[in-house]
Amino acid sequence: MKTEKVHKRKSRFTRAKFQQKFIITFCVLVVIGSVLAGLLIYTMTRSTVTTAFVNSRLEMKTTADFILPAVIMSGVVVMMSVGLGTIILTLYTSNRIAGPLKRIEREIKDITGGNLKKRFSVRELDEIKSLSSELDEMTLQLKSNVQDIKDAVNELEKSRTDKESGENMAKLKAVLSKFST
Numbered sequence: 001m002k003t004e005k006v007h008k009r010k011s012r013f014t015r016a017k018f019q020q021k022f023i024i025t026f027c028v029l030v031v032i033g034s035v036l037a038g039l040l041i042y043t044m045t046r047s048t049v050t051t052a053f054v055n056s057r058l059e060m061k062t063t064a065d066f067i068l069p070a071v072i073m074s075g076v077v078v079m080m081s082v083g084l085g086t087i088i089l090t091l092y093t094s095n096r097i098a099g100p101l102k103r104i105e106r107e108i109k110d111i112t113g114g115n116l117k118k119r120f121s122v123r124e125l126d127e128i129k130s131l132s133s134e135l136d137e138m139t140l141q142l143k144s145n146v147q148d149i150k151d152a153v154n155e156l157e158k159s160r161t162d163k164e165s166g167e168n169m170a171k172l173k174a175v176l177s178k179f180s181t
Contacts, residue, residue, distance in 0.1 A: 019091060
């Protein structure tokens with residue numbers, strides 16, 4: 001009984017350019033949203049007055065001027081928190097998706113090179129487990145078809161009589177030798 005090899009992914013960043021672009025785009029959107037929210041609050045509170053005791057003195061300021069430091073500080077905290085969360089979530093998600101895709105891409109290159117013994121290995125919880133199974137089925141079918149062709153070539157070689165068919169057989173064998181079944 002053949003045991004299935006469990007492929008444990010190394011902890012690497014996959015598709016770093018994708019990750020960077022996504023993180024930067026999302027953080028820019030957060031910055032724009034925070035600035036717009038701050039401007040909206042500032043604009044809406046410019047026509048109101050707030051009184052407060054500052055250093056034992058009663059001060060009157062527009063509400064916009066009074067709350068501006070708090071709006072700026074809360075905007076900075078939100079931007080930093082969302083930026084950090086975006087980085088962590090993007091790295092995790094892209095590794096869950098792009099990691100297995102990158103591995104399957106390498107395995108497809110091996111099969112393209114003629115290695116029909118190759119199997120697609122993904123972890124049980126990977127999102128593309130069904131794709132991996134279908135690619136394994138395709139490879140098994142290709143392997144079966146190539147084996148049928150090899151058997152037919154061998155039968156033809158046993159029954160050949162003229163020189164031209166011998167040359168054709170040699171060409172067929174050369175093509176079939178590229179596949180490892």
